[in-house]
Amino acid sequence: MSTATLIDRRKVIDWLGIAPFMIFALMFLILPTLYLVAGAFFNPQGEFTFQNIKDLTHPTILSAYWISIKVSVASSLGGALIGFFLAWAIVLGGLPSWIRSGMLTFSGVASNFAGVPLAFAFIATLGRTGLVTVFLNEWFGFNLYSTGFNLLSFFGLTITYMFFQIPLMVLILTPALDGLKKEWREASEILGASNWQYWRLVALPILWPSLMGTTLLLFANAFGAIATAYALTGSSLNIVPILLYAQIRGDVLHNPNLGYALALGMIVITGASNILYIWLRSRAERWQK
Amino acid sequence: MKSSRLLAWIAIAIGVIYFIVPLIGTFEFSLRMRRGEYTFDAYQSVFSDLQFRATFGYSMLMALLTIVFGMLLVVPTAYWVRLRLPQIRPVIEFITLLPLVIPAIVIVFGYLRLYNSSSWLPLTNTTSGTNVLLMFSYMTLSLPYMYRAVDTAMRAIDVATLTEAAESLGAKWPTIMFRCIFPNVMSGVLSGAFITFAIVMGEFTMAALLNRPAFGPYLQLVGANKAYEPSALAIIAFAITWLSMGFLQLVSRFQKTAPLKA
Amino acid sequence: MSFLNLSNIQKAFGPVQVVKDFNMAIEKGEFVSFLGPSGCGKTTVLRMIAGFETPTGGSITVNGKSQANLKPNQRNIGMVFQAYALFPNMNVAENVAFGLKIAGKPKAEIDARVKEMLGLIKLDHLAERYPYQMSGGQQQRVALARALAPKPQVLLLDEPLSALDAKIRVSLREEIRMIQQQLGITTVFVTHDQEEALSISDRIVVMNAGKADQIGKPAEIYNRPATRFVANFVGTLNLIEAKVVDPVANRITIGDQGVTLREPLGNVKVGDTVSLALRPEAGSTAPDAKGDTALTGEVISSNFLGSVIRTRMKVGPAVISFDMFNSPGLVPPAVGETATLRFTAGDLLIIRD
Numbered sequence: 001m002s003t004a005t006l007i008d009r010r011k012v013i014d015w016l017g018i019a020p021f022m023i024f025a026l027m028f029l030i031l032p033t034l035y036l037v038a039g040a041f042f043n044p045q046g047e048f049t050f051q052n053i054k055d056l057t058h059p060t061i062l063s064a065y066w067i068s069i070k071v072s073v074a075s076s077l078g079g080a081l082i083g084f085f086l087a088w089a090i091v092l093g094g095l096p097s098w099i100r101s102g103m104l105t106f107s108g109v110a111s112n113f114a115g116v117p118l119a120f121a122f123i124a125t126l127g128r129t130g131l132v133t134v135f136l137n138e139w140f141g142f143n144l145y146s147t148g149f150n151l152l153s154f155f156g157l158t159i160t161y162m163f164f165q166i167p168l169m170v171l172i173l174t175p176a177l178d179g180l181k182k183e184w185r186e187a188s189e190i191l192g193a194s195n196w197q198y199w200r201l202v203a204l205p206i207l208w209p210s211l212m213g214t215t216l217l218l219f220a221n222a223f224g225a226i227a228t229a230y231a232l233t234g235s236s237l238n239i240v241p242i243l244l245y246a247q248i249r250g251d252v253l254h255n256p257n258l259g260y261a262l263a264l265g266m267i268v269i270t271g272a273s274n275i276l277y278i279w280l281r282s283r284a285e286r287w288q289k
Numbered sequence: 290m291k292s293s294r295l296l297a298w299i300a301i302a303i304g305v306i307y308f309i310v311p312l313i314g315t316f317e318f319s320l321r322m323r324r325g326e327y328t329f330d331a332y333q334s335v336f337s338d339l340q341f342r343a344t345f346g347y348s349m350l351m352a353l354l355t356i357v358f359g360m361l362l363v364v365p366t367a368y369w370v371r372l373r374l375p376q377i378r379p380v381i382e383f384i385t386l387l388p389l390v391i392p393a394i395v396i397v398f399g400y401l402r403l404y405n406s407s408s409w410l411p412l413t414n415t416t417s418g419t420n421v422l423l424m425f426s427y428m429t430l431s432l433p434y435m436y437r438a439v440d441t442a443m444r445a446i447d448v449a450t451l452t453e454a455a456e457s458l459g460a461k462w463p464t465i466m467f468r469c470i471f472p473n474v475m476s477g478v479l480s481g482a483f484i485t486f487a488i489v490m491g492e493f494t495m496a497a498l499l500n501r502p503a504f505g506p507y508l509q510l511v512g513a514n515k516a517y518e519p520s521a522l523a524i525i526a527f528a529i530t531w532l533s534m535g536f537l538q539l540v541s542r543f544q545k546t547a548p549l550k551a
Numbered sequence: 552m553s554f555l556n557l558s559n560i561q562k563a564f565g566p567v568q569v570v571k572d573f574n575m576a577i578e579k580g581e582f583v584s585f586l587g588p589s590g591c592g593k594t595t596v597l598r599m600i601a602g603f604e605t606p607t608g609g610s611i612t613v614n615g616k617s618q619a620n621l622k623p624n625q626r627n628i629g630m631v632f633q634a635y636a637l638f639p640n641m642n643v644a645e646n647v648a649f650g651l652k653i654a655g656k657p658k659a660e661i662d663a664r665v666k667e668m669l670g671l672i673k674l675d676h677l678a679e680r681y682p683y684q685m686s687g688g689q690q691q692r693v694a695l696a697r698a699l700a701p702k703p704q705v706l707l708l709d710e711p712l713s714a715l716d717a718k719i720r721v722s723l724r725e726e727i728r729m730i731q732q733q734l735g736i737t738t739v740f741v742t743h744d745q746e747e748a749l750s751i752s753d754r755i756v757v758m759n760a761g762k763a764d765q766i767g768k769p770a771e772i773y774n775r776p777a778t779r780f781v782a783n784f785v786g787t788l789n790l791i792e793a794k795v796v797d798p799v800a801n802r803i804t805i806g807d808q809g810v811t812l813r814e815p816l817g818n819v820k821v822g823d824t825v826s827l828a829l830r831p832e833a834g835s836t837a838p839d840a841k842g843d844t845a846l847t848g849e850v851i852s853s854n855f856l857g858s859v860i861r862t863r864m865k866v867g868p869a870v871i872s873f874d875m876f877n878s879p880g881l882v883p884p885a886v887g888e889t890a891t892l893r894f895t896a897g898d899l900l901i902i903r904d
Contacts, residue, residue, distance in 0.1 A: 032399020093297020117526035125314030183636030191650035224392025227493035
C-alpha cells in the first residue's frame with residue numbers, strides 16, 4: 001500500500017466524522033429552506049416565473065411586511081437603547097454589585113421568556129382589564145384605551161417584544177462594556193476630552209460592532225417571532241409571520257407558490273440584516289485582531 | 290460622578306418597573322378568578338385539566354429526547370472538528386448560526402413541503418414520523434445554543450491531548466467518546482440542555498404547524514378560550530424558565546470552578 | 552516657588568490613610584521618580600497630580616496655580632499608563648493627534664505636530680498601524696508621543712516600563728530620559744524598580760506606607776540611605792546590628808569584633824543596639840584589599856555572577872554579603888573557610904529611624 005492511499009483513507013475518515021451532522025443540517029435546515037427559495041420562482045404548473053415575486057407587492061402582503069419591519073425595527077432599536085442604558089448602569093454606574101448580578105440573572109430568564117406566555121402577561125397587565133389599565137382608571141381616572149392605545153397594535157406589540165429584547169441586549173452588551181478599559185477613559189480625560197467626547201470618539205466606536213450586531217440580532221429575532229403576536233392578537237394583526245402561518249394552514253393566498261415567495265421575502269430580510277451586520281463589523285473591526 | 294450614579298439608578302428603576310409590573314399584573318390577574326377575592330382557583334383549574342398534564346408531559350418528553358439526540362449529534366461533531374478538521378470550523382459555525390437567521394416558521398414550512406405524504410420521505414404520514422420530525426425541528430432550533438455551549442466547554446479541555454492520552458492507554462473510540470470526552474464537557478452539555486429545555490417547553494410554531502399536542506399550542510388554545518387560566522399558565526411558564534436558567538447559572542458557576550478542582 | 556508643588560498632601564480611602572503628609576517641590580524641567588513597593592501610595596500621589604483622585608488634605612500647585620478645582624481634562628498634563636492604554640480604534644497617527652484634535656487645533660498644525668512627535672519616537676514608518684499590530688515597546692512609545700503632543704506642562708509616567716521585556720525596558724528608559732531632556736519637560740515617574748529610578752532620575756522620592764522616607768539625588772539615596780526601609784529597598788545593602796561600647800569614642804562591636812566608626816554615634820548609651828549599613832561593593836577579602844577596618848568570619852556561600860563574585864560571610868550573629876569584581880587572578884573564598892573582609896570605616900553608615 002502506498003502512502004498516498006493511506007493519506008486518502010485518513011482524509012475520508014476525517015470527513016466521515018462530520019457526515020452525520022452535515023446530513024442532518026442538509027435535510028432539516030438547508031434543503032427545506034432551499035426548497036422554498038426555489039419554489040418561489042415556479043408556478044404551480046412547474047414553470048419558471050417571477051410572478052410570485054411580483055405578487056408580493058399586493059397591498060395586503062406589502063402592508064404585512066411593512067408592519068413587521070416597523071415592529072422589528074422599533075422593538076430592536078428600543079430594546080437596544082434601553083438595554084444599553086441598563087448595561088451601562090450595572091457596569092459603569094457605580095451601583096452596588098448585587099444589582100448587577102440580580103439584573104443579569106433576571107435578564108437570563110426574561111430573554112428566554114417569550115412566546116405565548118409573554119402575550120398572556122401583557123394582556124393581564126395592559127389589556128382592557130389588565131392591572132395597569134384598571135389601576136390608571138381607578139386611581140387617576142385615566143382611561144388608557146381612550147387615548148387610542150391598543151395592546152393589539154403596532155405599539156402594543158412593540159412594547160411586548162421589548163420585554164425579551166431588552167434583557168437580550170443587557171446580556172450581550174455587559175461583557176462588551178466590561179471590556180472597556182478604565183485607562184482609555186483616563187487617557188482621553190487627561191488629553192482634555194470631556195465625558196461626551198470620550199464616548200463619541202473612543203467608547204462608542206469600540207462598542208459599535210457589538211451594539212450593531214446585537215441590534216440586528218434583535219431585529220431578526222422580532223421579525224421571525226410569531227407565537228407572541230399570534231397569542232396576543234390572533235390573526236387580527238397582519239404581520240408577515242402570521243400571514244405565512246395562515247397561508248400554511250389554509251392557503252389563504254390561493255397560491256402555494258406565493259407562500260414560498262413570502263417565506264423567501266422573510267429570509268431575504270433577515271439575511272440582509274445579517275449581511276449588513278457582517279459588513280458593518282468588518283468596517284468597524286479594521287483595528288481588531 | 291454623582292450625576293452619573295443618579296442616572297444609573299434611574300435606568301435601573303425604569304428597567305425594574307418595566308420588568309416587574311407585567312409579572313405582578315399577571316400574578317394578580319391569575320388570582321382574580323373568583324369574584325371579590327383572591328384565590329388560587331385558576332391554578333387549580335389548570336392543574337386539574339387533563340390536557341394540561343398530557344401536553345406538558347408530551348413537551349417534557351420531547352425536550353428530553355431533543356437534548357439526548359441533540360447531544361449525540363453535536364458533541365461528536367464538535368469533537369471531531371476540533372481534533373481533525375479545524376479548517377472547516379467556520380463552515381460548521383455558520384451552519385449552527387443559520388437557525389437564528391432563518392425564521393422557525395420558514396423552516397417548518399419547508400418541512401411540510403419536503404416531508405409531506407406525497408414526498409420521497411413521507412414523515413408526516415404517521416404520528417411517530419411527525420414526532421420524529423418535530424424533534425428534529427427542535428434540534429435545529431437549539432443548534433446555535435447547543436453547539437456554542439459544547440464548543441466552549443471543549444475549548445477549556447485540550448481534546449487532542451486527552452484523546453492521545455486515552456489512545457496511548459489502549460482505549461477504543463467509543464470509550465474515548467463516552468468515558469473521556471462526554472464527562473469532561475458535561476458542564477457545556479448541561480448548559481446547552483437547560484436552554485434547550487426552556488425553548489422546547491414554550492415552542493409554539495413548530496408544534497402547531499405539525500399538529501402535535503405540545504404545551505405551546507395548548508397555551509395558545511387556553512388563551513383563546515379562557516380568561517384567568519392563561520395568567521396562571523404564564524406564571525407557571527415563567528417559573529419553569531426561571532428554574533432552567535437557575536440550573537444553567539449553577540452549572541456555569543460549576544464550570545468556572547471545575548478547572549481549579551482538577 | 553517651585554514649578555510643581557505638593558504640600559502636605561493627605562489621601563484616605565474610607566478609614567485607610569494611603570498618603571500622609573506628603574511634601575515635594577519639583578523644579579521646572581526636573582525628572583523626579585517616586586520609588587517604592589506596591590501599595591506605598593506612589594501611584595495615588597501621581598493620580599492626584601493628574602486629578603483622577605482628590606486629596607483629602609493639602610494642596611497641589613503647578614506653575615503657581617492651584618489645581619484643586621481643576622478636572623483632569625483642564626490640567627494640561629500628559630500621562631503614560633502602565634498598560635499602554637492606546638485607543639484600539641485609532642491608528643498611531645490618530646492616537647497621537649487625539650489631544651490636539653480635542654483642543655480644536657487646525658488640521659495642518661495637527662499633522663505637523665504628529666509628524667514631529669512620530670519623528671521624536673522614531674516610528675514615522677508606523678503611522679498607519681493599529682495598536683494591536685505593534686509590540687508593547689512600540690505601543691508605549693506611541694503612548695509617550697500621544698501624551699507629549701499637546702505640549703503638557705507636566706508629564707506623568709505611571710510604571711510605563713513594567714509590562715515590557717527586560718531588554719526593551721532598558722532601551723526605552725534611556726529613550727524616555729533623552730526625550731525628556733531634549734524637551735526639558737517636568738516629569739514625574741512612578742516605579743517599583745530601584746535600578747530604573749537610579750538610572751534616569753534627577754531626584755528620587757523613596758516612599759513607604761504613604762510617606763516620603765527620603766528625597767534626594769540617586770547617589771545620595773544609594774550611598775546615604777536615611778532609613779532602614781530605604782537601605783533595604785534601594786540596592787542590596789547589608790544591615791548589621793551592632794552594640795555600643797563607647798559612645799564618645801564611637802566604638803561598637805559586631806559579634807565580638809570591635810570597630811571604630813567615623814560617624815559620631817550621637818545620643819546613645821553603652822549597651823544600646825545600633826543599625827549599620829554597609830554596601831556590598833565596599834569591601835573585599837582579596838589579599839591586596841585596602842581599608843582600616845577588618846571583620847573576620849566564616850564563608851557560608853560564594854556565587855559566581857559573571858562580572859562579580861558574591862560572597863556571604865557570618866560575623867557573629869550578622870550575615871554580611873559582599874561583591875568583588877571578577878579578575879583572572881582572583882581566587883574566591885571557599886565555603887567553610889575563614890576569611891577577613893577589609894573596608895574603610897567611613898563606609899559603615901548609621902541608620903537612624
